[in-house]
Amino acid sequence: MKFLGKLVGELLFPPRCAGCGKLMHPDPTSAEQALCASCRKLWERELRCQCPTCFLEYCTCRCVPSSMKKQGIEQYVKLAPYSDEENATVTRRIVLGIKDHTRMRTLRFLAAELAVTVEAAIASSERVRQKNGCKESLETVVAYLPRSKRGVRRTGVDQARELARALAAETGYRFVPLLKRVRDGVPQKSLSRSERAMNLRGAFERVADAANYRVLLVDDVVTTGAGMSQCARVLQAAEIIAVSVAFTEKKHTK
Ligand SMILES: [Zn+2]
Ligand SMILES: [Zn+2]
Numbered sequence: 742m743k744f745l746g747k748l749v750g751e752l753l754f755p756p757r758c759a760g761c762g763k764l765m766h767p768d769p770t771s772a773e774q775a776l777c778a779s780c781r782k783l784w785e786r787e788l789r790c791q792c793p794t795c796f797l798e799y800c801t802c803r804c805v806p807s808s809m810k811k812q813g814i815e816q817y818v819k820l821a822p823y824s825d826e827e828n829a830t831v832t833r834r835i836v837l838g839i840k841d842h843t844r845m846r847t848l849r850f851l852a853a854e855l856a857v858t859v860e861a862a863i864a865s866s867e868r869v870r871q872k873n874g875c876k877e878s879l880e881t882v883v884a885y886l887p888r889s890k891r892g893v894r895r896t897g898v899d900q901a902r903e904l905a906r907a908l909a910a911e912t913g914y915r916f917v918p919l920l921k922r923v924r925d926g927v928p929q930k931s932l933s934r935s936e937r938a939m940n941l942r943g944a945f946e947r948v949a950d951a952a953n954y955r956v957l958l959v960d961d962v963v964t965t966g967a968g969m970s971q972c973a974r975v976l977q978a979a980e981i982i983a984v985s986v987a988f989t990e991k992k993h994t995k
Contacts, residue, residue, distance in 0.1 A: 758775075758780050759780070759838040759839075759847040759850070760777065760783065760834050761780050775849070775850030775851075776835075776850070783830075783831045784832070787832050788800040790822055800820050800821065800854070803816040803817060809973065812969075812974045814973050814982070815866065815980060816982045816983070817985075818858045818862055818985075819963070820985075820986050823962050832986070835986070836961055839904065839961065851904060852908045852911035853911055855908060855911075855984060856912050859984060863881055863982070866879075881914045882914055882956055882957070883905050883917065884917055884918060884958055884976075885901040885905035885918065885958070886901050886958060886959065886969065888902075888922070889926065904960075904961055905957075905959035908957065919949050919951050919954075920975065921945070923943070923945065925944070926940040929941075934965045937964075937967040938970070942971065945971055945975045946975065951976045951978035952977060952979060953979055955978070956981050956982070957982050958973065958976070958983050960983075960984075961986050961987070962989065964988070964989050
């Protein structure tokens with residue numbers, strides 16, 4: 742029945758490539774169908790960009806920017822770098838695409854791509870715990886960084902929430918919305934790096950105890966890491982692994 746519903750949905754809204762918008766064959770079971778063959782090739786090239794710190798490809802690197810590390814984030818899983826320039830990369834078009842009605846297919850695709858590195862990050866954290874004499878493994882849950890009300894109003898969706906739910910479905914970990922947004926602040930886009938951090942201070946509140954959890958903290962794009970840092974500070978979780986589709990390291994000079 743669920744399958745049938747999906748099928749009808751795909752027929753009403755025929756799937757389009759998340760990279761170029763081209764119509765694609767309606768096969769509701771295929772995650773690969775999020776991208777057409779030529780966008781898939783470009784996407785894979787973007788995934789192969791190399792992290793200057795660990796020399797691994799970004800899609801396997803787990804390096805944490807120092808501002809996020811300071812707040813206790815131990816590993817950071819990401820897929821590809823992000824640029825704000827119009828049509829610059831498939832990554833950018835995919836990220837923009839998870840805000841429209843074709844997003845379910847794209848979200849499933851991204852969750853599957855992220856799951857591989859997420860599992861590796863969890864395994865490595867468990868190895869460290871065992872080495873330090875912890876006998877029991879930590880329960881992993883999936884939470885997300887709530888978007889501002891203004892942002893949700895604009896696009897009609899909190900894409901970080903949707904991505905977190907897709908990741909929970911893909912990995913089998915529990916989706917637990919641990920945070921809520923209590924203040925919008927001014928739009929982050931207009932601010933410098935230090936102003937962004939100030940703007941988000943007090944913007945998030947913890948709604949449930951996270952002390953016994955390893956939290957997969959999900960956002961769609963990480964720009965300066967100010968949001969991730971604020972949320973990590975508020976969460977007070979046993980452990981945090983940050984997860985995002987894309988990230989940008991561009992300097993914010995106003
Ligand atoms: Zn395409
Ligand atoms: Zn790295």
